[in-house]
Amino acid sequence: MLTVNEQIFNQIKKSQNILITFNKNWNGDAVASALAIYLFLKKLNKNCDLVAENYKQKDLFNFLPYHDKIKNNFNALRKFIISLDITNTKIEKIKYKKNTNSLDFIIFPQKGFFKKEDIEVKSGKFKYDLIITLDSPELESLGDIYELDTEFFYHTTVINIDHKSSNENFGQINLIELSAVSTSEIIYNLLSKYSDEAITEDIATHLLTGLIVKTKNYRTHNITPKMLSISSRLIKLGADREKIVNKLYRSRSINILKLWGIVLTRLTSTLNNKIVWSTITKSDFKETNTIKNDIPEIIDELITNVPTVKIAIIFYELGNSDNPETEIIIYSTKNINPLELMKKWQAKDEQNLTKININKSISEAEKEIITHIKENLKDII
Secondary structure: OOOOOOOHHHHHHOEEEEEEEEEEOOOHHHHHHHHHHHHHHHHHOOOEEEOOOOOOOOOOOOOOOHHHHHEEOOOOEEEEEEEOOOOOOOEEEEEEEEOOOOOOEEOOOOOOOOHHHHHHEEEEEEEEOEEEEEEEOHHHHHHHHHHOOOOHHHHEEEEEEOEEEEEOOOOOOEEOOOOOOOOOHHHHOOOHHHHOOOOOOOHHHHHHHHHHHHHOOOOOOOOOOHHHHHHHHHHHHHOHHHHHHHHHHOOOHHHHHHHHHHHHOEEEEEOOOOOEEEEHHHHHHHHOOOOOHHHHHHHHHHHHHHOOOOOEEEEOOOOOOEEEEEEEEEEOOOOOOOHHOHHHHHOOOEEEEEEEEEEOOOOOHHHHHHHHHHHOOOOOO
16 A cells, blocks of 8 residues: 555656645745745646745745745636537638627628537636645635635645644645644655655755744744754755844844834733733834734744743734724644634634734733633643
8 A cells, every 4th residue: 555655746746737735824834845845846847836825925935946936826727618519510710809898709600500509618627637735724724726616626636735633634645744843844754755866955945944934943842853853954955044044033124123122011921921922002003114914023032032931922903992903813832722722702823823803902802811811721831
């Protein structure tokens, strides 16, 4: 019986047009591992496209080689065919006319005429014969990439690669390694078993980026000896660690640093600094010229600078006094499930962070959430 790795390589060998995609709430690990597998497939002379909803070209990871190959949607997934039976009526010429909301095909028969029964409408084959999903717990997490043409996913072989226990094993081939720190680690294991030359310098840089992102530059609690060994091997293979760290952790903008300063002045902790949190108001965003999408960088700073932290929380203001609304972002270590902890508020997972919304002022939300977390985790952490 073939191993999962052998099944993957056999399927890749049989395929020529491959789609690589990942979670719409993507993170650096998803981006890095997708680019790594893209470069590997290109080495095998495969036609492949990288597509993910919400990916932005001007992002923190635009230093990665070939990051501009990632698109937000795919065009011409399959052909739409209008077939005309010309057995009994031959054609002299064809024209078409484009109207505001329609396209008219004008056909001039040599003699006789066509009937409705002579026309057939059908779809051509799908553009891709294989789909590889990365760091995505279920098909719905792909967003519009899946929702706009679910039939494509049901008629095309899916290779599903992930490291999360929440993965629904939706692929025909599922490579789920729960002991792996990141999806990039799984891709390393996969490619290194293919051949000694499978991992080039560029691929090594991408995979090391995924490992560094997942461990906040080796400062989180999920580091394993195996992951450190893989990091060492990737550096030997040419991965540019200095470039990765400089781009991700040594190049904060002045605006981010100003926001970080505000967060620090309001930083509060409990349970021996195992739970830390801070607040950001709408006026703080305006004063520092930042937006809520900058908050994950602040979370990174909290995690890396408070080594005892088990849960880091940022409360930020969205509403006003008439319509209060507070959004909360929560980071937790691997042994705490924040989605389960915060299910009362219909928590969502975005970029490996848990997010909830409460229609209350920031002070009321802060009191409610911290009380809830302390009551439910005081005996665990």
